[in-house]
Amino acid sequence: MSYIRSNKLLLVLACFGLITSLLISLYHLAFHNKIYPHVFVAGHEVSNLNLTQAQQAIAASLPQTLPDLSLVFGSQSWPLPLNDLAISYQVETTAQNAYLFGRSNGLFNDLRGKWRRWRQPEMLPVKFTYNEAKLQTKLAAIIQTVSEPVISPALEQPADGTIKLIPGKNGRVVDTDQLYQQLLTQIGYLDFSPLSLPVKLVTTQVSELELSGALERAETIKNKGLNLKSDDQVITVKKQELLNLVGFATDWNETEIASLAARLASQIDRPAQDAVFQFDGQTVTEFKPALPGLSLNQTASRTAIAAALENLVKDEALEQVVTLTIATSAPKTTTESVNDLGIKELLGKGESTFFGSIPGRKHNLALAAGRLNGRLIAPGETFSFNQAVGDISAATGYQSAYIIKGGRTILGDGGGVCQVSTTLFRAVLNAGLAITERHPHSYRVSYYEQNAPAGFDATVYAPGVDFKFTNDSPNHVLIQSTTDLAKNYLKFELYGTSDGRHAATSNPRLWGQIPPPEPQYQDDPTLPVGTLKQVDWAAWGGKAAFDWQVERNGEILYKKTFYSNFQPWQAVWLRGTM
Numbered sequence: 001m002s003y004i005r006s007n008k009l010l011l012v013l014a015c016f017g018l019i020t021s022l023l024i025s026l027y028h029l030a031f032h033n034k035i036y037p038h039v040f041v042a043g044h045e046v047s048n049l050n051l052t053q054a055q056q057a058i059a060a061s062l063p064q065t066l067p068d069l070s071l072v073f074g075s076q077s078w079p080l081p082l083n084d085l086a087i088s089y090q091v092e093t094t095a096q097n098a099y100l101f102g103r104s105n106g107l108f109n110d111l112r113g114k115w116r117r118w119r120q121p122e123m124l125p126v127k128f129t130y131n132e133a134k135l136q137t138k139l140a141a142i143i144q145t146v147s148e149p150v151i152s153p154a155l156e157q158p159a160d161g162t163i164k165l166i167p168g169k170n171g172r173v174v175d176t177d178q179l180y181q182q183l184l185t186q187i188g189y190l191d192f193s194p195l196s197l198p199v200k201l202v203t204t205q206v207s208e209l210e211l212s213g214a215l216e217r218a219e220t221i222k223n224k225g226l227n228l229k230s231d232d233q234v235i236t237v238k239k240q241e242l243l244n245l246v247g248f249a250t251d252w253n254e255t256e257i258a259s260l261a262a263r264l265a266s267q268i269d270r271p272a273q274d275a276v277f278q279f280d281g282q283t284v285t286e287f288k289p290a291l292p293g294l295s296l297n298q299t300a301s302r303t304a305i306a307a308a309l310e311n312l313v314k315d316e317a318l319e320q321v322v323t324l325t326i327a328t329s330a331p332k333t334t335t336e337s338v339n340d341l342g343i344k345e346l347l348g349k350g351e352s353t354f355f356g357s358i359p360g361r362k363h364n365l366a367l368a369a370g371r372l373n374g375r376l377i378a379p380g381e382t383f384s385f386n387q388a389v390g391d392i393s394a395a396t397g398y399q400s401a402y403i404i405k406g407g408r409t410i411l412g413d414g415g416g417v418c419q420v421s422t423t424l425f426r427a428v429l430n431a432g433l434a435i436t437e438r439h440p441h442s443y444r445v446s447y448y449e450q451n452a453p454a455g456f457d458a459t460v461y462a463p464g465v466d467f468k469f470t471n472d473s474p475n476h477v478l479i480q481s482t483t484d485l486a487k488n489y490l491k492f493e494l495y496g497t498s499d500g501r502h503a504a505t506s507n508p509r510l511w512g513q514i515p516p517p518e519p520q521y522q523d524d525p526t527l528p529v530g531t532l533k534q535v536d537w538a539a540w541g542g543k544a545a546f547d548w549q550v551e552r553n554g555e556i557l558y559k560k561t562f563y564s565n566f567q568p569w570q571a572v573w574l575r576g577t578m
Contacts (some may be wrong), residue, residue, distance in 0.1 A: 125188025293329035342475020348431025360399035361416035425458035432503030440564035455544030514541035527576030541568030
């Protein structure tokens with residue numbers, strides 16, 4: 001009996017399979033070269049259509065002209081002109097995609113998909129291409145209008161020294177990924193109804209506990225500072241810049257600390273520089289000293305700054321010193337390897353600025369400084385500024401600028417050259433070389449006091465007034481000049497071989513100041529009546545001095561006080577009488 005029952009079951013199953021196969025075959029035969037049932041493209045049914053019919057139906061559903069699609073946020077609305085996006089609907093590709101539903105994923109998956117579509121139709125978009133760059137440009141303008149950056153709370157210190165809290169402000173951002181997805185979906189489904197911008201609110205919240213902690217830390221450090229030290233400079237962080245490092249959710253603002261470390265790196269980092277030395281037998285035509293490469297360890301710097309901030313809170317000291325961690329890399333070519341003259345290290349540097357100079361003066365100082373650049377001074381040789389610069393006149397390229405002559409400030413060839421001799425004088429002072437001739441100006445010149453005390457100047461006027469120094473070092477000395485007219489900056493550097501000497505200037509002083517006389521007015525028949533033209537400027541008189549000492553291994557090589565006796569200077573105006 002069981003044998004008979006088994007045979008009957010097998011027969012039933014075989015009949016069921018035969019009928020199912022027959023039905024599937026009939027189904028496929030009915031939709032041979034046609035799209036299967038319940039398939040829609042952009043809301044239009046394309047079932048039971050062949051490819052040509054489907055293409056015609058899809059093409060007929062497309063609008064003749066694309067309308068503007070409005071992007072909406074609240075009560076605001078922005079039109080997005082779709083015609084500007086070079087949209088091209090791909091009718092053939094879309095029809096093929098509709099036809100391939102139920103034909104491309106394997107027998108089992110295709111059968112399951114057909115069954116699913118009987119219960120839920122398949123909704124397909126119309127494929128299209130568009131100009132992505134134009135869409136990004138148009139959406140970026142709208143997104144920028146809607147977006148508002150979140151403003152975190154901040155601390156501020158007004159002039160009265162109190163700590164003021166600047167409240168934060170919530171922001172909002174547009175979810176650009178969601179916006180693009182929704183927009184492209186609507187275009188594909190031929191849905192040109194208004195699209196609400198997907199906007200997210202970004203909140204900034206500070207608890208009462210966090211607020212009180214931040215204010216307490218700010219009050220503790222508001223009159224203190226951080227000194228960030230690298231090998232050759234100290235960068236001070238204080239006042240508002242220091243308060244910006246105070247955090248709310250955390251004790252210290254990690255973002256601001258990281259930003260500070262990044263700014264430090266931009267000032268400190270540099271690649272290693274190989275030495276260059278080109279000598280034509282008289283002057284050095286090209287020179288670059290070897291410099292090690294520097295790279296600030298920003299991670300270590302952030303940690304050290306945060307620790308120093310903690311110490312500022314805990315300690316009564318008014319400042320904390322942070323020694324920055326800097327990695328160095330050696331140049332491939334050292335300075336001493338490219339020459340045998342002993343030019344291998346910096347001996348001294350002099351700097352000055354000349355803000356407010358007329359163009360002729362700037363031209364002249366750049367010209368004179370350039371003519372000293374690359375000069376070599378042999379051991380034991382005395383350098384003469386006038387001899388090295390040569391003739392100063394219009395014939396040698398100098399322009400008219402203000403000079404002191406005959407007790408007056410007048411326009412003359414070469415005005416501004418004394419800026420060069422003054423800056424070189426400062427470099428020689430720092431190098432500690434023997435100064436054999438130096439003359440102060442007869443009155444105070446404002447340019448020379450822009451970055452130095454009164455009295456750190458040296459005037460020249462050929463042939464009688466010169467600036468001279470002797471190279472009493474064991475090797476040659478190279479003069480290098482740098483002129484930056486855009487920044488009104490002049491620098492001299494002296495290179496050679498150090499013999500261990502150390503120079504120091506001290507105790508700059510100014511006394512016995514005398515006010516300038518009353519302005520003088522002179523009639524000038526070449527100027528129209530009522531015109532006033534200033535040709536000389538008032539300056540206070542007085543006496544100035546500073547001390548200079550050069551030591552080597554405990555021995556004093558030079559000890560000298562440089563004096564200046566400045567006359568009070570009268571302003572002179574020309575008064576038109578023509």
